[in-house]
Amino acid sequence: MANSVVILDYEYWTAEGAHDRKRRGMHDLPPLLIQTGAIRLGLEDGLPELDALDDLVIPRDLAGNQIMVDGFASALFGYGNDEISKRGFELAPAMDKLKSFIGDDLVFSYGPDDLSCSVQTCHIHGVEHPFPHAKARDVRKLFYKAGVNGESLMTVSSGEIAAFLGLPKPAGHHTHNALDDVRSIARALRHFLELGKIDVKDLTMAGYPYPWGTGDII
Numbered sequence: 001m002a003n004s005v006v007i008l009d010y011e012y013w014t015a016e017g018a019h020d021r022k023r024r025g026m027h028d029l030p031p032l033l034i035q036t037g038a039i040r041l042g043l044e045d046g047l048p049e050l051d052a053l054d055d056l057v058i059p060r061d062l063a064g065n066q067i068m069v070d071g072f073a074s075a076l077f078g079y080g081n082d083e084i085s086k087r088g089f090e091l092a093p094a095m096d097k098l099k100s101f102i103g104d105d106l107v108f109s110y111g112p113d114d115l116s117c118s119v120q121t122c123h124i125h126g127v128e129h130p131f132p133h134a135k136a137r138d139v140r141k142l143f144y145k146a147g148v149n150g151e152s153l154m155t156v157s158s159g160e161i162a163a164f165l166g167l168p169k170p171a172g173h174h175t176h177n178a179l180d181d182v183r184s185i186a187r188a189l190r191h192f193l194e195l196g197k198i199d200v201k202d203l204t205m206a207g208y209p210y211p212w213g214t215g216d217i218i
Helices: 071-077 081-087 091-102 113-125 140-145 150-155 158-164 178-195
Strands: 004-012 033-042 049-056 107-109 136-138
Touching: 004 091, 004 113, 004 178, 033 091, 033 113, 033 178, 049 081, 049 091, 049 178, 091 113, 136 140, 140 150, 140 178, 158 178
Parallel strands: 004 107, 107 136
Antiparallel strands: 004 033, 033 049
């Protein structure tokens, strides 16, 4: 039995109105990766946080030019072009770091968007994806098993799921910061473990696997 899992969240390029347009506008771009946030949770009482990863990634076009984010995106993420330029990694080393961080653990994300984002970004730039699809799990299905309404899980974001459940936000929490979002997911998981609505085995292959696209939840 594995003794840890990784909770993963990405932020990716967007602009004002891009979501409503389904990225079909003449100036809209694919969901290119801009931030990776991940934590490793120990599979024991309390799901302790054992390690964390928080990296910015410089989005580039195929000519190698940095793609800028607009004021809407900067406000959404909590960081802008200057910070991305100074602190950001190129895509390949960022994915190497993430691959090393994940190791042999399963990877839980909040819905399919994160996997879709990373697969597209890696494909566009010819970079190896950091983990196989078979390791991916949709953590929303654990929340659904615990009794959260499925419609809510399609509208409430990962960064707001803990608050949606009535749990307090830590000081400085910024929804749509990838690291804050994965910690929101972790707080929700701990909440349902304390209530006995899910079990640690649900976070292992020995329990119930929750791959994307699977309708079965028990």
